Structures are given as C-alpha cells and as structure tokens.
Amino acid sequence: MSATADVTTALREKFPQVTLRDSLDHPAVNLPAAEVPAALRFLRDERGFDLLADLTAVDWAEGVSPRFTVVYHLFSTAGHEYLRVAADCVNDLEPSMPSVTALWAGADWHERECYDMFGIRFDGHPDLRRILMWEGYPYYPLRKEFPLAGIETPLPDAEVAAETGTKVIAAPMAGGPFVASPGEINLTEAEPRAKDESWNEHREKPEA
C-alpha cells in the first residue's frame, strides 16, 4: 500500500487539483479534464505507469452535471500496480476530453469506441471516426437515454436499403430484459426480474 500511497501523494503535490476518488480495489483519483494529458504523462514517465489497460466512460444520466466521466485504468508493468484516473467532461451537451493518443498509441481505438458509444469528442485525436457503428449512425448507443431495444433507423447503405426494403429495427427482448427496477424502496419490488417486452413489428408496443 505504501507504493500506491506514494503515487497519489506525488500526483497531488504536482497537480493540486487532484482529489482522491472512492474505490473498492485500486487507488483512484479525480482530475480536471484540462490536466489529463499532463498528469498522465507524469504518471507514465515519472511513476512507471507504462500501460494504458483501459479507457472508458460513464454516463451519469440526463440532467446530472457533470454528466460524462472518462475513466483511465493505468498499469505499471514494473511495479505491478494499477491506478484509476477519472476526469469529468466539462460540457454536458457536447462532451469532450483531451486525447491521450500521443502518450499511448493504443488509446486510439479506445477513444474511437468511447466516441462511438458515448459521443465524447477527444480533442487532438488523429482520426476520430466511429469504430463499431457505421458512419452516419445518428445515436450514441451506450448513453442512458438510448433504449435497450434500439431505435428504428435506415440501413447504412441506401442502395441496399432500397433494394431490400429493410430498416434497422427496434428489437425488444422477448421475456426480458432481466433487470432491477431503480427507485423502488420495497426490495421485493426492486429485485431483478424479467420485464416482458415482447412487442415486435407485428404486435404493437403496449401503452406503459
């Protein structure tokens, strides 16, 4: 534990705005977005966190501010320790974050996926395109307001769409999803259960 305590202390000496973040496992810190490149460069060059193990984001739901948090998991291959760094995006409507592709080349595709799923723009990224969904897809699927079943949209290829008459359809789970109900005080009501959403193109979605 002493080595990890050293890291957070050293980081806070260098960057006074760093705060400790609640964590059940590895040490974790919060950072302002503007200091992300400098702080991560410090951690990589001075503290031996040479591996970017993961880069992801959290959507804290509409109306919450700050809404988006980008999370970096760093690993030191020499010291065998992890560090979690989280930074809130400044703008809730058009979130953005400085890119760390200059520090780790592997951040390239992570940031593209993050952009694809959450719509967070990474400033300074060399090639910020969608990576899983197609160019022109109008939604960001991992955002909280995006329904689990999906949203009806045209196929990516207009020619094929015209030829086949097919669309991207909402596909609700039959006999599912198996989820907990948020906001329930009564635990019997809140426990995970299957919500039957077996509506489809032929059977209308029932009124809530």
Place this chain on the structure above:
Amino acid sequence: MVSSNTELAYNSKIEGEVIVSRADAVINWIRTNSMWPMPMGLACCAIELMGVGASRFDIARFGAEVMRFSPRQADCMIVAGTVTYKMASAVRRIYDQMAGPKWVIAMGACASSGGMYRSYATLQGVDRIVPVDVYVSGCPPRPEALLDALMKLQDKVKRERSAKNLLSA
C-alpha cells in the same frame, strides 16, 4: 503418356448406349452434385462450417467441398454467424455478385433470426436482406445439421423446373 484412343467423336463401343433423359433431370443432377458454397463466415458458426469441410464430416461427399471465396464462382451462400447491420450491406452485395442460379443457407440461430442478439446492432435474421432456402437451427448447429441442410437444399433443387427457367430467362 499417349492414349491409344484417337477417337474424337462419341464412340458407342467405349461409352455404351445413348442415355435418354429429361433436360430438367440432367441439369438438376449437375447442379445438386457440384454446389459450391460461398462461406459467409461471420462468427462461431464458421468454426463448425470448417468442421463440415474437414475430413471427419467431409462435405465433399455431397459435392460441396469447393469453398469459393469469390462470389462469382459460388452457387450457395452459407451465412454462418451473426450479421450486424454494418455487415448486412456487404452480405447483400456479395449475394448480388453471385451468378445465378444461387441459393442461401442460413446457418444457426443468429443468421436465421438474430438469435440471442436482440440488439440495436444486429440484423434480426438474414432473410430480411437475402432470400433464404434452408434454415438450420442450433447455436452453433452440429456439422451433421449442416449436411442435412445441404441435402434438403439438394432435394429442393432436384424439383426445380430448370430447363423451363433457363429458356424463359
């Protein structure tokens, strides 16, 4: 080695008597016994598809061992795996590039109906973009199931009015 047979024309002493048959029967016999697959391997079903092609199950026994990665040379597209919406356009274009007559086997739950992927990203059945002749259940199907599907397709092809279709085309 030089053959002693210098005959260029049909020789009934060597070839036997003339066989009389219907054009449909001959054409369909040719088509069913050399149905070259276009392996559209998109997920784990493709591993079973490789198993079908290998020696233990040996799809060559049914004349379909020649996997053609060029759609121009293939007769039967075997869609083996999950078709995402992003991939759907490519699958349809490859189908369009195949020379007729052409058939499609939807192998496994994902290709048949989207399978467990009730999702914003997955095409809910490949029959939404290409006409499917045979569906194979399973996740993934056993190799025997695909062989059965191929035999079912061959039965179907044997019943086609091929000569009439060729003349009216």
